Amino acid sequence: MARELTVAIAGLGAIGLHLARALDAGVEGLRLVAVAARDQAKAQANLAGFRNPPALVGLAELAQADVVVEAAPAAVFEQVAVAAIEAGRIFVPSSVGALLPRMHLVARARETGARIVVPTGALLGLDAVRAAAEGAVASVAIETRKPPRGLLGAPYLDQHGIDVAAITEPTLIFEGNAFDAAQGFPANVNVAAALALAGIGPERTTVRIWADTTVTRNTHTIRVEAASARLTMTIENVPSEENPRTGKITPLSILACLRGLTSTLKVGS
Incomplete structure (x- = not known):
């Protein structure tokens, strides 16, 4: 036992x-x-x-x-x-x-x-990404869309003078690699960090973050181009009532x- x-x-x-x-x-x-x-x-x-x-x-x-x-x-x-x-x-x-x-x-x-x-x-498909990473992988990208209030408090917003509370339409607020995304949005992109560790590393993992007034769920879309497979996966997570930055x-x-x-x-x- x-x-x-x-x-x-x-x-x-x-x-x-x-x-x-x-x-x-x-x-x-x-x-x-x-x-x-x-x-x-x-x-x-x-x-x-x-x-x-x-x-x-x-x-x-x-x-x-x-x-x-x-x-x-x-x-x-x-x-x-x-x-x-x-x-x-x-x-x-x-x-x-x-x-x-x-x-x-x-x-x-x-x-x-x-x-x-x-x-x-709050991610999906890590098993598939890890398996693909055992072979050749050309690219890994993740696009995150969150209601603007779910991004409040991120250091990147303060550093660049972005007021997400004033956003009235879907707005791309960050595009870069997973390493920079994790530093700028430490409470928001744990999904991107996990994806980077499972796949080809933070420098080669591309991240795009949207403050999106049209969504009510934290939405992540992953795209992987590998020698073994092409992966496209989307998950829509219900935000926690206690903390909208975290999915249930x-x-x-x-x-x-x-x-x-x-x-x-x-x-x-």
Whole structure:
């Protein structure tokens, strides 16, 4: 019988709280033991109804668990990641965009025996992209369309004086590679970062971001030209009520990723 894995979560927002509730309800082979949150009083209130409330700890203490899930603001990404990697844990980041400029963490994980497991998140087709990348790939591109309010707070907008609240028609606000997109939109393009890691790297992955007043869902279209296949895939994610930058499917994807760590039957690469 496979041993049980303990899980800790950094952040109890739209992603972390949903995930914590699902784990508390019961997932075979997984046990929630600790969480960390910026608002301690709110976290205590949210955990009050849990069947087995986890310990509320500091970010560094999350590394006591076998698996550390990062679902926190990108500003604390490195603090969570370093603690987990130094302890040789399985690190599951939701802020995948924050990993791109910190690839030294991958090298360090190799030294400590830690693993970094990137969930699919709000994307689709990563299995197909990974398979295609085992052969020759000519290009990988992703086009993201979000309601303007879903882009609020992105550093790129402040740097370029773009007021998305004033946009009244579909507007292309960014075109570049995945590395630059992740830096300019750290809370918005985790999908592009995951795609880049699965495929041909952040410098060669093309990203276009639209503030689109005609859409109500966060929409991502991926196009891949490879020797083995031509892929065109579109996903329309329902935004979370708590945080419109995050799709409702994101915490579900992380839960599926965690199940895959212990399940007897695992579907997909």
